[in-house]
Amino acid sequence: MxxxxxxxxxxxxxxxxxxxxxxxxxxxxxxxxxxxxxxxxxxxxxxxxxxxxxxxxxxxxxxxxxxxxxxxxxxxxxxxxxxxxxxxxxxxxxxxxxxxxDWVRLTQSQFAPVPITESFWIVPSWHEAPPQARTVMRLDPGLAFGTGTHPTTRMCLRWLARQGEWSGRRVLDYGCGSGILAIAAGLLGATDLTGVDIDPAAVTSTGHNAEANGVKVQVGQPELAQGEFDLVLANILATPLKLLAPLLCAHLKPGASLVLAGLLERQAEELAAVYAPWLALSVTDAEDGWVLLTGTR
The missing domain is CATH 3.30.70.120 (Alpha-Beta Plaits)
Structure with a gap:
């Protein structure tokens, strides 16, 4: 064992x-x-x-x-x-x-449906979706981070939902974890989705979760991400986000959006300065001491 x-x-x-x-x-x-x-x-x-x-x-x-x-x-x-x-x-x-x-199954009872907006909900497989939910993501807790309960994940999902339709957009979820952000973009209309992570458990988890939601995500190690995207999402931590600045920005088309999370309020100004050579980032959401940084190239 x-x-x-x-x-x-x-x-x-x-x-x-x-x-x-x-x-x-x-x-x-x-x-x-x-x-x-x-x-x-x-x-x-x-x-x-x-x-x-x-x-x-x-x-x-x-x-x-x-x-x-x-x-x-x-x-x-x-x-x-x-x-x-x-x-x-x-x-x-x-x-x-x-x-x-198998702590995942032992703690299932702690997970309930999570509202992102009034109409967008994350619902574990053992729960019924609430009647007001128009967009439903089926996601069970697993070994990869991302069930929608953490403020950083919720802020990314809120931002995605509030932007509206993502049809025809090419989306990269860098450090995909459970695949929750790529899958959300897919449920909101995007059809060209890529999720990458250095953790093999995350790659496996994203594949399973995408299939469970009827969303097609190309998923693998970071080298899978090629070319430019209309949207790049990265919910990681401040230090790796600093190191990844040139790489993430190289994946942005002109006019593309960058969404960064996993940051504490006191880290926002420093991170924005690191990304300043490529685009201007600003705090567009905050919750429980965490912030969301977004910008357009």
Whole structure:
């Protein structure tokens, strides 16, 4: 049986949601939050009304337990996380191997339909689409990042949906993960779709998800992306996006749109400066400390 790696962190209550989002952006397979003072006199109870959000994202002292596919991935994610200003009070409790128990299927019950706009919804296969959904993407959680629950993904999808019809457009999803952005473009009319990722699991996931949605996506390693596109989407992280600036911009036709996500608010100005030789980027959406940068060549 293969081995996953569990990283356990002690996190103050006010940073639980932000750290959880960052861990998922850093390719965690799952994140759970527990009371660090459970089974002690300091244990706290969190109660919420049925159907309503819980009053707080975590406890005064929370344990964040997150799973990674390998020790190397966990160590790299931890290094990146602890370098962030908002993680100054986050402390490592442990990093240990655990048995792989098909966590995807064990946590299915946590995933519900996700609204992107009033009429565009992401719906797991075990749920019925809501009646107001006119555009429906069927997407189950898997080993590749991208289920529509993270702010960076939602912002990309909102931008796509609000631009309207993509018929006849050539679209590149760079760092495709689950393929969610390429598939969304396809459901919105685009028929020439390419998704690339360095992770073989992402390539496989994108292929399966595209087929499940009746969308044709050419998917493979980054060298698959050839020529110029009408739209380039990249939901990754700030550092790789800086390094990829010349490559991503080389794939833009004159008049093409570039959409970048995976960025914290404080990183937007620096990233816009890196891309300035090719096009002007501006913040067009923001959610929970994350921003979306878009521009036209």
């Amino acid at each position: 293969s081995q996953l790696v569990e990283l356990a962190l002690i996190c103050p209550q006010e940073q639980v949601e932000r750290v959880s989002d960052a861990l998922m952006e850093l390719d965690a397979l799952s994140v759970t939050v527990e009371d660090a003072d459970a089974d002690s006199p300091d244990e706290q109870a969190l109660f919420g009304e049925p159907g309503m959000p819980i009053p707080r994202a975590g406890w005064q002292r929370s344990i964040l337990k997150t799973l990674f596919g390998t020790q190397e991935e966990a160590s790299e994610a931890l290094t990146t996380l602890l370098a962030q200003d908002f993680a100054a009070e986050v402390h490592v409790q442990g990093l240990v191997p655990v048995d792989d128990q």
